[in-house]
Amino acid sequence: xxxxxxxxxxxxxxxxxxxxxxxxxxxxxxxxxxxxxxxxxxxxxxxxxxxxxxxxxxxxxxxxxxxxxxxxxxxxxxxxxxxxxxxxxxxxxxxxxxxxxxxxxxxxxxxxxxxxxxxxxxxxxxxxxxxxxxxxxxxxxxxxxxxxxxxxxxxxxxxxxxxxxxxxxxxxxxxxxxxxxxxxxxxxxxxxxxxxxxxxxxxxxxxxxxxxxx
Amino acid sequence: xxxxxxxxxxxxxxxxxxxxxxxxxxxxxxxxxxxxxxxxxxxxxxxxxxxxxxxxxxxxxxxxxxxxxxxxxxxxxxxxxxxxxxxxxxxxxxxxxxxxxxxxxxxxxxxxxxxxxxxxxxxxxxxxxxxxxxxxxxxxxxxxxxxxxxxxxxxxxxxxxxxxxxxxxxxxxxxxxxxxxxxxxxxxxxxxxxxxxxxxxxxxxxxxxxxxxxxxxxxxxxxxxxxxxxxxxxxxxxxxxxxxxxxxxxxxxxxxxxxxxxxxxxxxxxxxxxxxxxxxxxxxxxxxxxxxxxxxxxxxxxxxxxxxxxxxxxxxxxxxxxxxxxxxxxx
Ligand SMILES: Nc1ncnc2c1ncn2[C@@H]1O[C@H](COP(=O)(O)OP(=O)(O)O)[C@@H](O)[C@H]1O
Ligand SMILES: [Mg+2]
Numbered sequence: 001x002x003x004x005x006x007x008x009x010x011x012x013x014x015x016x017x018x019x020x021x022x023x024x025x026x027x028x029x030x031x032x033x034x035x036x037x038x039x040x041x042x043x044x045x046x047x048x049x050x051x052x053x054x055x056x057x058x059x060x061x062x063x064x065x066x067x068x069x070x071x072x073x074x075x076x077x078x079x080x081x082x083x084x085x086x087x088x089x090x091x092x093x094x095x096x097x098x099x100x101x102x103x104x105x106x107x108x109x110x111x112x113x114x115x116x117x118x119x120x121x122x123x124x125x126x127x128x129x130x131x132x133x134x135x136x137x138x139x140x141x142x143x144x145x146x147x148x149x150x151x152x153x154x155x156x157x158x159x160x161x162x163x164x165x166x167x168x169x170x171x172x173x174x175x176x177x178x179x180x181x182x183x184x185x186x187x188x189x190x191x192x193x194x195x196x197x198x199x200x201x202x203x204x205x206x207x208x209x210x211x212x213x214x
Numbered sequence: 215x216x217x218x219x220x221x222x223x224x225x226x227x228x229x230x231x232x233x234x235x236x237x238x239x240x241x242x243x244x245x246x247x248x249x250x251x252x253x254x255x256x257x258x259x260x261x262x263x264x265x266x267x268x269x270x271x272x273x274x275x276x277x278x279x280x281x282x283x284x285x286x287x288x289x290x291x292x293x294x295x296x297x298x299x300x301x302x303x304x305x306x307x308x309x310x311x312x313x314x315x316x317x318x319x320x321x322x323x324x325x326x327x328x329x330x331x332x333x334x335x336x337x338x339x340x341x342x343x344x345x346x347x348x349x350x351x352x353x354x355x356x357x358x359x360x361x362x363x364x365x366x367x368x369x370x371x372x373x374x375x376x377x378x379x380x381x382x383x384x385x386x387x388x389x390x391x392x393x394x395x396x397x398x399x400x401x402x403x404x405x406x407x408x409x410x411x412x413x414x415x416x417x418x419x420x421x422x423x424x425x426x427x428x429x430x431x432x433x434x435x436x437x438x439x440x441x442x443x444x445x446x447x448x449x450x451x452x453x454x455x456x457x458x459x460x461x462x463x464x465x466x467x468x469x470x471x472x473x474x475x476x477x478x479x480x481x482x483x484x485x486x487x488x489x490x491x492x493x494x495x496x497x498x499x500x501x502x503x504x505x506x507x508x509x510x511x512x513x514x515x516x517x518x519x520x521x522x523x524x525x526x527x528x529x530x531x532x533x534x535x536x537x538x539x540x541x542x543x544x545x
Contacts, residue, residue: 024413032432033410033417034293041290071329075267075293076322080329118325175321178359179352179434 005062006050008205013043015201016194023197026190030177034076035190042074042082059099063090077175078191081115081128088114101143101152108156112136119174126172126184128191131163135199153203160196167192215414222411226268226288233275237540240279248288248295249303250275255284256309260378260387263303264316264371266323267292269410270431273510276541277368282375283316283539291410291513292432294322300330304339312340312384314391316370318363319347320432342384344391346370348400348521350459351428351436364431365473365510366398366521369533372542376532393529399460401452402519403436404429406477408512427451431475431512431519445482449489452520457497460524464498469533471521472504476511478518483507486518494522502530509541 016023016039023036046069053065063086071083088110096103112132116122123133138159142152167189172178177189219225226248233250234243241250255261264274265287274286285303289295304313313334317327324345331341348366374391382390404426407416410433417433420426425448428436462468472487474480483506494501502525510519525533537544 028413028417030435032292032430032434033413034290037290037410037412038293072296072298075289075296075326077294077320077325079294079296079322080325119321174359176359176432176434179362179430181353183435 085111131192261307272541279539281537297329404517408515477516
């Protein structure tokens, strides 16, 4: 039997590979043209590391493996940020055998807070947080309304998608794009886009496997 | 893409092997890591570790040696190295007096080096960091990430490295590094783009008669584009920006670096330097030392940067102290 957590992460990795050039092109416009390359380098290494885990690996182990692998292979700004997010989520997942709504919310919250603390950014600075934080809020609201988890994930994706549109309308004040000042206006943030791609891949994965949650 | 490489995936690895083979008297490769350390590391002095994305050669590996760096960490092309790699470098060069991390001000570099510093601190290694932000092209405001670090970083390696070589404590080496950072300003421009091997195509394009003023060393866009003008006019513009940020007065002593981005002939760099010297001379500043060359490059990008460092007695003495590294030798 395949490990559902591993399969979900692999689905995210495949989505990054499909969008490698797209993410790199977005980064070329306002950064240094490497975001897709960085993410794919990381998730390809993740696939190798997850393949070496025992099939019964729990969520905490899978998340921690993803975190350590991203931290040690991605580099750039996105490596420590996504790495910290997965590491914080792993800490919350520790000792949990199933993911219910409340756990999923605290996993998501820990991940977003990890990015905020590591990068010292807040919403509205044209970073991945502009996709992730509204996505988290939509997700938590859905869980609060007792909606099924896949529907909450759907809400999170929709919010993240609005978030990447929003990044086009603001000037970057964090990350490499901030060097552009006003010239960053009109461009979509690559990190916000990879965050949306991650959530979308997770959502698609859950829809293909309606019985399970990641 | 037309490059003398075997594969984009192997380019950093094969370059590091080539450097280690070329300069065994200076550097050795840390087995299994993208790290070059001094041949004799660790030594019983404060150690300096720097690094960043590859593609800026001879930065940083070329400056590992006596009087400059103890370790250099190479990331993927134009991408900060990861914390585990930096941590290995720190462990390998730490001789018990502590390690100074010299970081260029990019979010990725700062985050990865900070994480490495946390890992080292957890193992009881004394680590301090300085962040170089010499590029005046981008505005320095509390709302942004601050200015970028470019060629002026070399002066930090040189001067802090000399202080460490002379037996300075970690706090003293850091103080001197910060003094250099406070007094060094740079700005560059580009005539043509460069191609990151893994991307396979240039990250931007410029028309035949167009240049980008304030271009970053990773191909980040600068302040604006304009039509190509004579060298003296371009230099005058860059020097205006540099000196507006850090004015020099009659009687000041400075050091100058005219740095090629990889695809510019030395001939043109000397033409640039002529005008730089003229402008500083007209202000009554004395140029204590000039460096001209391809020191912090941007792959095959054509263009250059100018760096001006204001000197006091202490940093002048340290600047003029001997250094012996693959890419920087001074007696
Ligand atoms: N301080 C920060 N906080 C949160 N996200 C950030 C921060 N700085 C940069 N980012 C995100 O990282 C993305 C760039 O990632 P990447 O291109 O991989 O790294 P780099 O900028 O070092 O080349 C940006 O699009 C942005 O979303
Ligand atoms: Mg980038």
